[in-house]
Amino acid sequence: MKTSSRRARARRYPDDRGAPPAAKRGRPRSRLTITDIARLAGVSKKTVSRVINRAPYVQADTRARIEAIIAEHGYQPDPQARGLAFRRSFLVGLIHDNPNPQYVENIQLGILDSLAGRGYELVIRPCDRRGPGFLEDMRGFVERLRLFGVVLIPSVSEDDRLAKLLESADCPYVRIACASVDKPQRMVLTHDARGAAAAARRLAELGHRRIAYLSGPPLFRSAHERGAGFIAGLAEYGLELAPDLAVLGAYTYESGLARGRELLARPDRPTAIFAGNDEMATGVYSAAHELGIRIPQDLSVIGFDDAPIATRIWPAMTSVRLPVREMGRTAAEGLFATPKAAAAKAPVAEFTPSLIERESTAPPPRARPTRS
Amino acid sequence: MKTSSRRARARRYPDDRGAPPAAKRGRPRSRLTITDIARLAGVSKKTVSRVINRAPYVQADTRARIEAIIAEHGYQPDPQARGLAFRRSFLVGLIHDNPNPQYVENIQLGILDSLAGRGYELVIRPCDRRGPGFLEDMRGFVERLRLFGVVLIPSVSEDDRLAKLLESADCPYVRIACASVDKPQRMVLTHDARGAAAAARRLAELGHRRIAYLSGPPLFRSAHERGAGFIAGLAEYGLELAPDLAVLGAYTYESGLARGRELLARPDRPTAIFAGNDEMATGVYSAAHELGIRIPQDLSVIGFDDAPIATRIWPAMTSVRLPVREMGRTAAEGLFATPKAAAAKAPVAEFTPSLIERESTAPPPRARPTRS
DNA sequence: GCGTCTATGGTAACCGGTAGCATAACCGTG
DNA sequence: CACGGTTATGCTACCGGTTACCATAGACGC
The missing domain is CATH 3.40.50.2300 (Response regulator)
Incomplete structure (x- = not known):
C-alpha cells in the first residue's frame, strides 16, 4: 500500500505545464547545516550562529574550536536562510542605463572588489528610465529581492524619483554622479x-x-x-x-x-x-x-x-x-557604512579627473603656443 | 524588572565589531505574505502556493480569484523563502574571464532578455581560471548560492575542470564556446x-x-x-x-x-x-x-x-x-529546458558568424581580383 | 552565606514559503 | 448504492538560519 501510494505520487502534476523547473529538478545532495556544525562542536546552534555573526558572549577557545570545524568542513551558511531571517538578502544591485560597456564593466569590477570576501553578490539590472512602468519595475525589483543595497550610475543616478522610491522602500543606495548637487546626498561625486x-x-x-x-x-x-x-x-x-x-x-x-x-x-x-x-x-x-x-x-x-x-x-x-573601477569600489563600500554615517547623507567620496595627454593635441596651424 | 531587563537587552553586543550591517539595520516595514493572501482569499497557504507555482488541482474560479487578489495587492512571493524551500535559488550566474567588455555586456543583456519576467536574477562572477584557488572559489560560489544555473563564456567555458565541478555540484550550466568539441555537451556552439x-x-x-x-x-x-x-x-x-x-x-x-x-x-x-x-x-x-x-x-x-x-x-x-546578445539569450533559455532535454547533453543552439563588409578590404595593389 | 550581576549557552518560535499526507467532494460504474 | 479513482483543498512539518527569552554557573559585594 505504502509503495503503491508512493508510485502514484511519483506521477505528480499530470497536466502540469509551466511550473518552474526549479520545482522539478532533482534535489542536490544535502550539505552541512548549522545544526551539523553545532553537533560536531558539541554546542548549540545558537553558539555557532554567534560565531558566524561575530557576536559576543562566546569563549575564545569555544569560538576557535567552532571556527576550526567550520573551516575544516568548508561550511558556508546558506545566504537564503540567513536572508530570510534577517529580512534582507545578501545581494547588492547595480541599476544602470549607461551606454558605455567599458564604464559599466569597470563599475561592476569595482563593486565586486568591495564585495569579495564579504559574502555578498552583485545583481545586474539595466533599465530605461524613460520607459513605461520604470518606477513600478524598480520597486518590484528592490522589494522582491530585499536588496542589501543598490549602486546607481549615470544617468539613472540623476533620477530623483528613483532615489525617493528607494528610500521609501527602505533600500540603502549610493549614487555615482557628477558634482552639481543641490542638497547633501549619499553619493560618490565626480568633479x-x-x-x-x-x-x-x-x-x-x-x-x-x-x-x-x-x-x-x-x-x-x-x-x-x-x-x-x-x-x-x-x-x-x-x-x-x-x-x-x-x-x-x-x-x-x-x-x-x-x-x-x-x-x-x-x-x-x-x-x-x-x-x-x-x-x-x-x-x-x-x-x-x-x-x-x-x-x-x-x-x-x-x-x-x-x-x-x-x-x-x-x-x-x-x-x-576618471578612476571608474575605484569609484565603483568606493560606492559599494559606502553601502557598508555604519548606520550613523549612512544617515548623515554626506557624500561618500569625491573624485577629480585627470587629463591624459597623448598625440591628438598640438598648437594650432600658423600660431605659437602661449607657453610650453 | 521586566523593563530594566529589556533596557539591558537594548544595549546588545557591547563589544561587537564587524557584525554584518544587515543584522543591525532597522527592519523594513513588513510586506504582504502568502498567509495574508490566503486569508484574503479565504483559502489555505497551500492553495495560494499552488497558484503561484502553476500547480494543478485548483479550481479555475478559485485560481482566478487568488490571482486577482495577488495582482491587486502587487504581492510578490519572497524568492529567498521559496529558494530555501526549493533548495535552489532564483539566481543565474555568469562566470566569465573574457577581456572584451562589449562582449560581456551583450552576453549579460542577452541573459537578462531571457530572465526578464521569469523572476530570476543575474549574478556576475568574474574569475581567473589560472589563479590559485580558482576551483575552490567557484565551488564555494555555486554551492553557497545554490544557483539555479550558470552560463559560461570563453575562455573559461573551455575549462573542463570547471564543467566537471559544476556537474558534481549539481549545478546546471550552459557553455558558450566555439564548435570544436569532442563529445556532445550542453552548449551554445559558435562556428x-x-x-x-x-x-x-x-x-x-x-x-x-x-x-x-x-x-x-x-x-x-x-x-x-x-x-x-x-x-x-x-x-x-x-x-x-x-x-x-x-x-x-x-x-x-x-x-x-x-x-x-x-x-x-x-x-x-x-x-x-x-x-x-x-x-x-x-x-x-x-x-x-x-x-x-x-x-x-x-x-x-x-x-x-x-x-x-x-x-x-x-x-x-x-x-x-556573431550575434552575441542572441547567444546569451539562447544560453539562458537552455537553463530552462526540460530535465529530459538537459540530460540529453545535446547542443542548445548553433550560430554561424557573418562577414560584415566595410571599407578595409580592396584588391591588392597592382593586381586584379579573380572575380567581382 | 546569600542576593545580584555578568557571561554563556539552550529552547522554542519564527522568517515566508513548499512538500507530504489526509480528507472531502465529485464522478462514473458494476 | 457502495466503491474506486480523480480532483480540490487543508493541516502540519520542514527548509536553514536568527531572535526572544530563559536557565545556569561563577564572580562579586555585603
Whole structure:
C-alpha cells in the first residue's frame, strides 16, 4: 500500500505545464547545516550562529574550536536562510542605463572588489528610465529581492524619483554622479567640471582661440557639468566659448561624426574641439579623416572618459580620465557604512579627473603656443 | 524588572565589531505574505502556493480569484523563502574571464532578455581560471548560492575542470564556446571556423595571395578554430597560408600593433591581414598608419567580433560578426529546458558568424581580383 | 552565606514559503 | 448504492538560519 501510494505520487502534476523547473529538478545532495556544525562542536546552534555573526558572549577557545570545524568542513551558511531571517538578502544591485560597456564593466569590477570576501553578490539590472512602468519595475525589483543595497550610475543616478522610491522602500543606495548637487546626498561625486577645465586650459595654453565644445545630451547632468567646467577653464585665459562653437551631440559616435562634419566644413572652422566623451571625439576623428584634416597638425581633439578606444585610434587621443573601477569600489563600500554615517547623507567620496595627454593635441596651424 | 531587563537587552553586543550591517539595520516595514493572501482569499497557504507555482488541482474560479487578489495587492512571493524551500535559488550566474567588455555586456543583456519576467536574477562572477584557488572559489560560489544555473563564456567555458565541478555540484550550466568539441555537451556552439573561412574567401576573391593570419593566444580555443577555418577557406582557392605569415598575438591591441609592425616592415609584406579579433586588427591599423601604409589601397584588413570599434576607426573595418546578445539569450533559455532535454547533453543552439563588409578590404595593389 | 550581576549557552518560535499526507467532494460504474 | 479513482483543498512539518527569552554557573559585594 505504502509503495503503491508512493508510485502514484511519483506521477505528480499530470497536466502540469509551466511550473518552474526549479520545482522539478532533482534535489542536490544535502550539505552541512548549522545544526551539523553545532553537533560536531558539541554546542548549540545558537553558539555557532554567534560565531558566524561575530557576536559576543562566546569563549575564545569555544569560538576557535567552532571556527576550526567550520573551516575544516568548508561550511558556508546558506545566504537564503540567513536572508530570510534577517529580512534582507545578501545581494547588492547595480541599476544602470549607461551606454558605455567599458564604464559599466569597470563599475561592476569595482563593486565586486568591495564585495569579495564579504559574502555578498552583485545583481545586474539595466533599465530605461524613460520607459513605461520604470518606477513600478524598480520597486518590484528592490522589494522582491530585499536588496542589501543598490549602486546607481549615470544617468539613472540623476533620477530623483528613483532615489525617493528607494528610500521609501527602505533600500540603502549610493549614487555615482557628477558634482552639481543641490542638497547633501549619499553619493560618490565626480568633479567632471574640473577635468573639462583642465582640457580647456591645455588648449588655451597651446594657443588655440577658435575652440569648439561638442556637448552630450541634456539628459545627462555630466553634459552640463563638463560644459560649465570647460567654459570656466577658457575664462581663466580670457577666452570665451563662441555660441556658434557650442554644439549639441548625443554622446554617440554618430552624433560626433555628424557634428564634426558640420563644424569642420565651415570656412572658419575651429582649430580645436573638446568633445563631451570619447565616443563623440572618435566621430570627430572620422570627420577629420574624411575631410583630409590632419590631427593634431590641423585640428586638436580632446575627449572625455579615457576609454580604451582613445589609445586604439590614430593618433592616440588626449582624454580626461576618471578612476571608474575605484569609484565603483568606493560606492559599494559606502553601502557598508555604519548606520550613523549612512544617515548623515554626506557624500561618500569625491573624485577629480585627470587629463591624459597623448598625440591628438598640438598648437594650432600658423600660431605659437602661449607657453610650453 | 521586566523593563530594566529589556533596557539591558537594548544595549546588545557591547563589544561587537564587524557584525554584518544587515543584522543591525532597522527592519523594513513588513510586506504582504502568502498567509495574508490566503486569508484574503479565504483559502489555505497551500492553495495560494499552488497558484503561484502553476500547480494543478485548483479550481479555475478559485485560481482566478487568488490571482486577482495577488495582482491587486502587487504581492510578490519572497524568492529567498521559496529558494530555501526549493533548495535552489532564483539566481543565474555568469562566470566569465573574457577581456572584451562589449562582449560581456551583450552576453549579460542577452541573459537578462531571457530572465526578464521569469523572476530570476543575474549574478556576475568574474574569475581567473589560472589563479590559485580558482576551483575552490567557484565551488564555494555555486554551492553557497545554490544557483539555479550558470552560463559560461570563453575562455573559461573551455575549462573542463570547471564543467566537471559544476556537474558534481549539481549545478546546471550552459557553455558558450566555439564548435570544436569532442563529445556532445550542453552548449551554445559558435562556428567561428565558418566565419574565418568567409574572410579567407573574400580576400582570395579580391586577388590577394600574400595573406597573413594574426592568431589569438592558444589558451583560447577560438584562436585555433578561426585559424583552421581561415586555412580551409584559402584552400578552397588553392591557396596556402605561408608559415612565415601565420603569427601569434594575444587578442590585445598591443599584440596587434607589435605583430603588425613586424609583418608590415618586411620587404615582401602581405597585402592582406586577417586578425583573430578586432582588437588586434585595430593594432594592425595603427601599425599601418605609422608606416604610411594605406588601408585598403595598400593593405586589406579583416577583423573578428564586429566590435563597435570596427565602425569607429577609419576606414571602417570589415569584420566577422556573431550575434552575441542572441547567444546569451539562447544560453539562458537552455537553463530552462526540460530535465529530459538537459540530460540529453545535446547542443542548445548553433550560430554561424557573418562577414560584415566595410571599407578595409580592396584588391591588392597592382593586381586584379579573380572575380567581382 | 546569600542576593545580584555578568557571561554563556539552550529552547522554542519564527522568517515566508513548499512538500507530504489526509480528507472531502465529485464522478462514473458494476 | 457502495466503491474506486480523480480532483480540490487543508493541516502540519520542514527548509536553514536568527531572535526572544530563559536557565545556569561563577564572580562579586555585603
